[in-house]
Amino acid sequence: MKLRNFKYSRTLIIAVTLVLILSCSGCRLAYIFHVAAGQFQLLNDSIPIQEALESSSLGAEHKARLRLVAGIKSFGEKELGLKKTRNYQTVHLKSRQCPIYCVSACPRDRLVRKTWWFPIVGDVPYLGFFDLKTAKAEKKALIKKDLDVTIGVADAYSTLGWFRDPVTLNLIQGPTVDLVETILHEMTHLTLYIKGQGEFNEGLAVLVGKMGAFLFLEETYGSSHPLTIEAQKSIEDERIFSSFLTSLLKNLECLYNSPISYREKLVKREKVFARSLEGFNRLKIRLKTRRFSRFGDAGLNNAYLMSVGLYHRHFHLFEEVFRKNGNSVKTMMAFFRDLAKDGGVLLKKTGAGLGGSLSAGTSNG
Numbered sequence: 001m002k003l004r005n006f007k008y009s010r011t012l013i014i015a016v017t018l019v020l021i022l023s024c025s026g027c028r029l030a031y032i033f034h035v036a037a038g039q040f041q042l043l044n045d046s047i048p049i050q051e052a053l054e055s056s057s058l059g060a061e062h063k064a065r066l067r068l069v070a071g072i073k074s075f076g077e078k079e080l081g082l083k084k085t086r087n088y089q090t091v092h093l094k095s096r097q098c099p100i101y102c103v104s105a106c107p108r109d110r111l112v113r114k115t116w117w118f119p120i121v122g123d124v125p126y127l128g129f130f131d132l133k134t135a136k137a138e139k140k141a142l143i144k145k146d147l148d149v150t151i152g153v154a155d156a157y158s159t160l161g162w163f164r165d166p167v168t169l170n171l172i173q174g175p176t177v178d179l180v181e182t183i184l185h186e187m188t189h190l191t192l193y194i195k196g197q198g199e200f201n202e203g204l205a206v207l208v209g210k211m212g213a214f215l216f217l218e219e220t221y222g223s224s225h226p227l228t229i230e231a232q233k234s235i236e237d238e239r240i241f242s243s244f245l246t247s248l249l250k251n252l253e254c255l256y257n258s259p260i261s262y263r264e265k266l267v268k269r270e271k272v273f274a275r276s277l278e279g280f281n282r283l284k285i286r287l288k289t290r291r292f293s294r295f296g297d298a299g300l301n302n303a304y305l306m307s308v309g310l311y312h313r314h315f316h317l318f319e320e321v322f323r324k325n326g327n328s329v330k331t332m333m334a335f336f337r338d339l340a341k342d343g344g345v346l347l348k349k350t351g352a353g354l355g356g357s358l359s360a361g362t363s364n365g
Helices: 018-022 029-044 049-054 060-079 132-143 169-173 176-191 198-221 226-256 262-286 302-312 315-324 329-340 346-353
Strands: 011-013 090-092 100-107 116-118 122-124 127-129 147-154 156-158
Touching: 049 060, 049 090, 060 169, 060 176, 060 198, 090 169, 100 132, 100 302, 127 132, 132 147, 147 302, 169 176, 176 198, 176 226, 198 226, 198 302, 198 315, 198 329, 198 346, 226 262, 226 302, 226 315, 315 329, 315 346, 329 346
Parallel strands: 011 156
Antiparallel strands: 100 127, 100 147, 116 122
8 A cells, every 4th residue: 555645644643651551551552562662762863953954964955944943833832822842853864754654444334433542642543653564464453343444644743742752854855834734733732632532633733734834934935935825725725625525424424324234335335435536536626736636546445534534524614713713823722722621522512603703702612
C-alpha cells in the first residue's frame, strides 16, 4: 500500500509517560512500550533548531522554513490565543519519513470507529506505530475480526505537553503552508483537548490550522504573496471536500441503517463507493490545490472514510462558529473553552447552538 496517497492524518495524539505505562494494567502494555521507545528515540535524536541552522546538513530552502517556526509559535500564542509551550525548539533530522503510521478500523456495515482506551487521553480512534511492520501486523489482526482497516501516515503528532515535541524533517521538506498549518494544528491540541472526543479535537484543530496559517502568512508576507494565496486556496478546497465527504457519509449511513441483510449491505456499499469516486473525479477540476487530489487512490472502505472524516467532516460547523465569533480564532477558542466547562459532547452542543447567537459569552448547554 502506498501510504502517502492521501494525507488525511494531519496529526496524531500520543501521550506517553512512565506514569501512564505503570498505570496501564487494563490496556495494551506492548503497544505502550512500543510508542514510548519510539518517542524517546525521537527526542534523543533531536537537536536544537539553532544548531541545525548553523550546520551544513540543510539547504537554504529548508533553513528558511525552519526559521519560520519561532514566528509561527509566537503568532499562535499572541494572535490566536493558543497555549504557550516549549515545543518546537528542537528538530529531528535523521529520517525522511513521517514519524507515525496510524491504524484505524471500523465494522464493515456501520460507520462506527473502533476505539482504543488509554489512561490520560481516554478513547482514541487510531493506534500509532513508529514502524510499518508493526502497523501491518496490527492491520492483519484487525482484518481477521471482519473489520475494515486502513493505515495512514501522520504528518506530525502531539504528546499533549508531556514531552517537548520536535519539528520533524518531513515538515521542513514539505510546503511552507503545510508547515504553518501543522504547527498551529498541534498547538490547538495543547490549548484545548477534550478526552475521548476525537472528532471535536481534530475538527477544531483543522479549522485553527487553516485559518491561522492564512492569517500568519498574510501578516508575514502580505495578502498578494503566493503563500498567502495558497493558504486561502487551501481553505476553499477544504470547504469543497468537506461538503463532498459529508454527502458520501450520509449516503452510506442511509444504506447501513436500512433493513437489508449484512451481505446485501456489503454488495450495495461497493456501488456507493464506485459512484463516489466517479463523482470525486468530476469534482477535482474545482480544487485549486493538490491536497485532496489522490483521495481514494487505494480504494474506499469504512475505516478509510471515517479516518478522513475525523479531520474534514465538520469543517463547515467549525467555520460557522468561527464566523459567529467575529472571524477571530482567539475569540472562538475562548468560546469553546467556556463551552467545555460543563462537559458533554461538544460537537452536539456546538451543532445545537448554531440556531442561536453562538459566540463567546453565550451559554449553550
